[in-house]
Amino acid sequence: MSCIVTGLTQSLCLTLVYNVSSGILISSTVDCGNCALSTEFDYTSKNLVIRVPFTGEGTLIFNDKFQASCVTTNLKQP
Incomplete structure (x- = not known):
């Protein structure tokens, strides 16, 4: 048997x-x-910094040996 935890969500920021x-x-x-x-935009270095919010969704699975794995099921922009 395995223990499966679904519906996990986390706010993320991509820079x-x-x-x-x-x-x-x-x-x-x-x-x-x-x-x-x-x-x-930094005029001196000419670097453009872009920040994008996301919400990550996933599933966590524990197997019989207590090994865990996580699967990303969806990425959404709010």
């Missing part, structure tokens, strides 16, 4: 840092918590 001058994606990070959809 992208893109250098407009070079055309290179500098970084991409996902943090727990809320954020507002926003953009910022």
